[in-house]
Amino acid sequence: MKNFESKQWNLKNYPVAKIGLEHFELITTNISGGTVIQNKFLTLDPFAKAIMAPGHIEKDGPIISDAVGEVVQSDREDLSIGDIVVHKGGWREYHALGKDEWYLKVPDTSIDLTYYLSILGSTSRTAFIGARNILKVQPGWNVGVSGVSGATGLAFAQMAKFEGCNVLGFTSSLEKANWIKDNIGIEVIVSKGLNHAQLSEETFKVFPNGMDAYQEHVDNTHLFNAMTSLKPNSTIALCGLMRTYNGPMAPGPNLNMSIWKNINIQGFMLANFPKEDTIDKFFQYMGQKLPKFKWKQSTIDGIENMDSAFLDMFQNFDKGKIIIKLQKW
Numbered sequence: 001m002k003n004f005e006s007k008q009w010n011l012k013n014y015p016v017a018k019i020g021l022e023h024f025e026l027i028t029t030n031i032s033g034g035t036v037i038q039n040k041f042l043t044l045d046p047f048a049k050a051i052m053a054p055g056h057i058e059k060d061g062p063i064i065s066d067a068v069g070e071v072v073q074s075d076r077e078d079l080s081i082g083d084i085v086v087h088k089g090g091w092r093e094y095h096a097l098g099k100d101e102w103y104l105k106v107p108d109t110s111i112d113l114t115y116y117l118s119i120l121g122s123t124s125r126t127a128f129i130g131a132r133n134i135l136k137v138q139p140g141w142n143v144g145v146s147g148v149s150g151a152t153g154l155a156f157a158q159m160a161k162f163e164g165c166n167v168l169g170f171t172s173s174l175e176k177a178n179w180i181k182d183n184i185g186i187e188v189i190v191s192k193g194l195n196h197a198q199l200s201e202e203t204f205k206v207f208p209n210g211m212d213a214y215q216e217h218v219d220n221t222h223l224f225n226a227m228t229s230l231k232p233n234s235t236i237a238l239c240g241l242m243r244t245y246n247g248p249m250a251p252g253p254n255l256n257m258s259i260w261k262n263i264n265i266q267g268f269m270l271a272n273f274p275k276e277d278t279i280d281k282f283f284q285y286m287g288q289k290l291p292k293f294k295w296k297q298s299t300i301d302g303i304e305n306m307d308s309a310f311l312d313m314f315q316n317f318d319k320g321k322i323i324i325k326l327q328k329w
C-alpha cells in the first residue's frame with residue numbers, strides 16, 4: 001500500500017459575507033489505502049461559496065469542486081489503475097474516493113480531458129436538466145436566460161437554440177454581448193446598470209408577447225424582470241443566484257406575480273436528478289451536438305493559485321470556465 005502526499009485547500013474559517021484569502025489554507029496531507037485518484041485538472045465551482053457554511057462544508061475540512069484524475073490505487077472492482085474519472089474531490093492533488101461517492105468514468109479519453117470540466121462538465125449537465133427537464137423548452141418558444149456568458153448560461157442558450165427556441169440572453173458587458181451575438185447568434189441585452197423595470201422594457205422590445213420560459217443564474221433584479229416579462233402559466237428554472245454568493249442580495253422580486261400569472265418557480269440541483277438524465281441522456285445528446293457548441297475556458301497552472309482564482313471568479317472577468325492544471329502533469 002502506497003502513501004500519497006497531497007496538497008489540499010481547506011476552508012479555514014466560514015466567510016460571514018465576502019470571502020477573502022484569509023478563509024483558505026493550503027495544507028499537506030497523507031493518503032494511504034482505499035481507492036486513490038491523482039488529479040490532473042481541477043475546476044472552480046461558484047456554488048462552493050454558497051455552501052461554505054455550517055452543515056455543508058466542515059471548518060478545517062477540504063473544499064469541493066469537480067476534478068478529472070487518474071486512478072492510481074484501487075480496492076474496488078468497478079475501478080482499475082489507469083482509469084480516468086470525473087469526481088467531486090477537487091481542490092487537492094490526490095483524492096481518496098469514498099465508498100458511496102459519485103464519480104464518472106470518462107466515456108472517451110481521446111477527447112481533451114479539460115472538456116469534462118467545461119462543455120461536458122456539470123455546468124452543461126445543469127443547463128441540460130434546466131432546458132429539458134424543468135422548462136421542457138419547445139420549438140418556437142421565447143426563452144430567456146441570465147448570466148448568459150457563464151458556463152451554464154452559454155450552454156443553456158445553445159441547447160434552447162438547438163431546440164428551435166428564440167433565445168434572449170442577459171449579460172453584463174457590451175463586449176460579452178457582441179461575442180455572444182457573433183458566435184451563438186441569439187438576442188442579447190446588456191443588463192448591467194438597468195433596474196428591473198428597464199430590463200422589462202428592453203425584454204418586451206425583443207419579445208413583445210413575453211417569454212415562455214426562463215432560467216435564472218444571477219440575481220433578484222433579473223428574476224424580477226422575468227416575473228414581469230413571462231407569459232401566464234410559464235416556468236422559471238431557478239438555477240443559481242451568482243451575484244449574491246459574494247455580495248449583498250438585491251431587493252427581491254414581487255412574488256405576487258407568481259400568483260397572478262400562475263408562474264411556477266422551480267429551484268433545482270443537478271445532484272438531485274437521476275443518472276439516466278444527467279449522464280446517459282446528456283452524453284447521448286452531446287455525442288451528436290458537441291461540434292456545434294461554442295464555449296470559453298482558460299487555464300491556470302498550479303494548485304497554489306487556486307484561492308486567488310476562486311476570488312477572481314466573483315469579479316466577473318471574461319475568462320470562461322477556469323481550469324486548474326496541476327503541475328505534476
Ligand SMILES: NC(=O)c1ccc[n+]([C@@H]2O[C@H](COP(=O)([O-])OP(=O)(O)OC[C@H]3O[C@@H](n4cnc5c(N)ncnc54)[C@H](OP(=O)(O)O)[C@@H]3O)[C@@H](O)[C@H]2O)c1
Binds near residue numbers: 045047148149240321
Ligand atoms: N443548481 C445547480 O445544480 C447548479 C449547477 C451549476 C451551476 N449552478 C449555478 O449557475 C450559476 C452559474 O454558474 P457557472 O458555473 O456557470 O458560473 P460562471 O461560469 O462563473 O458564470 C457566472 C456568470 O454569472 C454572471 N455574473 C453576474 N454577476 C456576477 C458576479 N458578481 N461574479 C461573477 N459572475 C457574475 C456572469 O455572466 P454575465 O456577465 O453574462 O452576466 C458570469 O459569467 C451560478 O449561480 C451557479 O451556482 C447551479
